[in-house]
Amino acid sequence: MSKIKVEGFFQDIGGAGRVTKLRREKHKDASDIPNPKDPIRELADRLHPGEIELRVADIRNASPTAKTFRFEPVDGHLPVFQPGQYASFRLNIGNSVLTRPYSISSAPYEARGEHPYFEITVRCNRPYFVPSWLFENVKVGDVLKGSLPFGNFYYEPLRDTKNLVALAGGSGIAPFHSMAKEIAYGKMKGCNLTVLYGSMKSDDIILQQELKIIEKDCPDVKVVHVLSDDEAWNGEKGFLSGNLIRKYSGEDSTYFFCGPLPMAQLMEKELQSLGVPKRRFRCDVLNNPANVTALPGYPKEHEGKTYKITVRRGIEADTITASSSESVAVALERAEIPVDTHCRNGECGYCRGQLLTGEIFVSPIGDGRRQMDKEMGWFHPCASWPLSDLEIKIPIL
Ligand code: FES
Structure with missing residues (x-):
């Protein structure tokens, strides 16, 4: 390959002329037939594909009302994602094409193995139309279309502290399950994660067994269930509150919230009253929103x-x-x-x-x-x- 010699600032002002000369020489021997192959574009497409075909590899219960769906890429490749990000599915339902986002509940390392996959965990809480459709219609072996990853709800070492506190409600546990698994696998170096997970009854807890196993194996992950409506529960009772957050937070923590809107509003208030600066609070509200009239300012x-x-x-x-x-x-x-x-x-x-x-x-x-x-x-x-x-x-x- 010909080299272009840099000869100093003033001599190099004429550099463009030398490049043009070299280009002309190369073009003299070039083929007339255009070569549409662009290795850089091919690599970029492989790393960041637009839409992927995803085969349903497994469906299992994550609680009496929730299921975990595992997807494998039909072409064998999944893009890299961060724990906390989401996948977007394009679903053909009746004559409509609907796109829906679901937080990835599996860990990124599971998408990098010999048989890459990722999982979403969905609660079927009627009247939501798409979760019901997924529960009733999607079977192992089906191929859906989707794309990933999206969202900025993830740990960023340049911005966040190492003490992470996750505040979760309902299926908002999914991104934190992904984070907990990744930490237990030895990734997210130096981070510890405390999950405060609010549910009504113990039956409502999603991924309960999976969280228990991670907690048992990994001293850097702690899970605290807080139940509001279960007399027989031996652990923390009531709702997630400022007192509970204070009790389980380490020094200079970064807080992540994922759950329904009313809970997000409550968490924001509680963290404010604890003096947590805004930059230490990351929020991901699910189902935007079930009831628009609950949004501040709705006429x-x-x-x-x-x-x-x-x-x-x-x-x-x-x-x-x-x-x-x-x-x-x-x-x-x-x-x-x-x-x-x-x-x-x-x-x-x-x-x-x-x-x-x-x-x-x-x-x-x-x-x-x-x-x-x-x-x-x-x-x-x-x-x-x-x-x-x-x-x-x-x-x-
Ligand atoms: S889908 Fe993101 S702005 Fe509408």
Whole structure:
């Protein structure tokens, strides 16, 4: 290979001329037939594939109401992920294509072995439509489409302290199970993890046996169950509170929360009252949100209303109906209009549309829009609810 000699600052100003000369010489002997192979692109595609085919390898109970689904990549390769990140599934249900995010409950090292896989743990808490569909329809051997990893809910050594306290509710235990497994495997060097896991009854505890085994084998992982509605329980009772958090926290801890919105709001308050700085609190709210009227600032007079949405895609226009209690993304999916989503809480910026006329309520939790986006009427359908008839423009998929 020809080398370009750097001859000093002033001599090198003419460097471009020398490069051009060398390029011309190389082109003289080059083939006329273009070579579409690009090894760098091939490597990048392999490390960060867009959508992957995922075969269901196993389904097992994680509690009386939750199941763990194991997925193996059909092409044998899984991208690298961090404990706490999520996978996004594209599901063909009826005539609709729905995308749903699920936290990965297995550890990253399990995706790097000879037979790579990852797992999600889902609770079937009706009336949620997609978990019920997964429970009733997905079988071992089925192939689903998905992509991963997404999300910034993970331990970052440059930002977080080594004492990690996980505050979990319901299926919010999934990302912490992934972290606990990774620590027990010897990764996340120097970290210790205390999991405070709130449930109603002992039957509601998800991944209970798995957590017990990790805790027994790894002195750096401690799990404290807190039950609110179980008289026979011998451990901590009541709800996760500032007192319990103080009791089980190490010096200068970093707090991670994953669970439903009302619990997130309570945890934020409790941590504030303990004097925990905002930068030490990371929050991942599940099911954005089951009840929009619970979000701070929601104008309650819109509860129970139905509106019309005119949806423009290119030159096409459809008019659909939408309940004020469903996000614009859910209304589109229900009307079988494709909308691509990942996080479904307004954070990732993946779904977007333009509001041409009408009024929407935007979730104040995770509103990732910039000022300019707001001024130009851009919004995220996954985290916006109609407050009037709307006219919107969305990309054609
Ligand atoms: S899916 Fe992430 S912003 Fe809508």
